[in-house]
Amino acid sequence: MEVRWIGVEPPRLGPPYTAVGLIFSLLLGVWSAQALEMIVGKIPFLEAVNGSTVMLPCTYASCIGIENLYFNWQFNDNGTMHKVCDSVITAEGVVPDVNIYRDRVEFVGKNIKNNVSILLWNITFEDGGLYTCFGRNPKEKYKNHSAIFNLIVVDELRVVDNTLTIMIASAVGGAIAAMMGFMLLKNFTIFVLAKLEEKNKECLVSSSGIDNTENGLSGSKADSKPTPKKK
Structure with missing residues (x-):
């Protein structure tokens, strides 16, 4: 039997019905998981x-x-x-x-x-x-x-040869150890270089102060003598 809609549009499934269908599908999935x-x-x-x-x-x-x-x-x-x-x-x-x-x-x-x-x-x-x-x-x-x-x-259990597994494990362990050693050496080198750079900066500052003193610039020892008065 065919149903005809006269004068009005047949109802359509809007977003609310879509959401209900989605929730029903989720519940069905949960039930299946149980x-x-x-x-x-x-x-x-x-x-x-x-x-x-x-x-x-x-x-x-x-x-x-x-x-x-x-x-x-x-x-x-x-x-x-x-x-x-x-x-x-x-x-x-x-x-x-x-x-x-x-x-x-x-x-x-x-x-x-x-x-x-x-x-x-x-x-x-x-x-x-x-x-x-x-x-x-x-x-x-x-x-x-x-x-x-x-x-x-x-007849009897086979003896599993673990030589290859041991070799792979050793190689991987060696690579990890080498990487860790490299990182430690790198950090130590960066630390030493930073210390040397800091020491060089201190030396430059000290040298600059000595040069100023020898050249008689303002603030040096040459400025400490009083200017002779004219008679």
């Missing part, structure tokens, strides 16, 4: 030796809190996702009853400080790959988020 976030740490990978025990870290964050938060860990096996464990956390601080679907897996998060990490015992090369920590929070209109952690299983 959404659930799953975090696997600043370094989302780990290189571990075959046969060792490792922890896959994961914590969740939500500015408005959680309620019946569902989370799980999944393993990517050549493109096929296999569930490792899952559970529901009813409220903050409640320790969840976790279902384990894979051997040698232990839930160690206990929901302490929003922690939902797991432990892998006696890892093998088949355990290496991508693990996804997933969460969904009904309190935030079922907002969900996931983070990926990469586990790399090796």
